[in-house]
Amino acid sequence: MIRILQKLQIDKSNTLTLFTPEDIKAYFRTMDVAGRGTIDMDQYINSFPAFGIECVNFRPEGYDTNKISMDTFMLELTRALFSKKK
Numbered sequence: 079m080i081r082i083l084q085k086l087q088i089d090k091s092n093t094l095t096l097f098t099p100e101d102i103k104a105y106f107r108t109m110d111v112a113g114r115g116t117i118d119m120d121q122y123i124n125s126f127p128a129f130g131i132e133c134v135n136f137r138p139e140g141y142d143t144n145k146i147s148m149d150t151f152m153l154e155l156t157r158a159l160f161s162k163k164k
Contacts, residue, residue: 097129102155106148116145125151131158 105128109121117125119141126134135157139150 097159099152102129102152103148106151110148114145116140116147117151118144119146122146122151122154126155126158129155129159131155133158133161 105125106117109117109125122138123134123136126132135154138146138154140146
């Protein structure tokens with residue numbers, strides 16, 4: 079436990095260390111309560127602040143049908159987290 083806290087202290091500027099792919103998938107599943115495998119654009123846009131992200135791609139794959147898949151959500155969130163690091 080101490081090692082984990084020390085690592086977090088060292089990497090505290092690195093947002094990615096705080097969220098694993100499993101964390102992101104779990105968050106997606108909380109929004110996809112019907113289990114369809116997609117969320118709508120409102121859910122997609124409103125989820126980014128929970129990860130500390132202010133800049134959102136408003137035209138991700140699936141935006142035109144209002145169905146954002148978990149893969150797209152993970153891709154866009156990861157891109158946003160990496161661009162935030164810079």
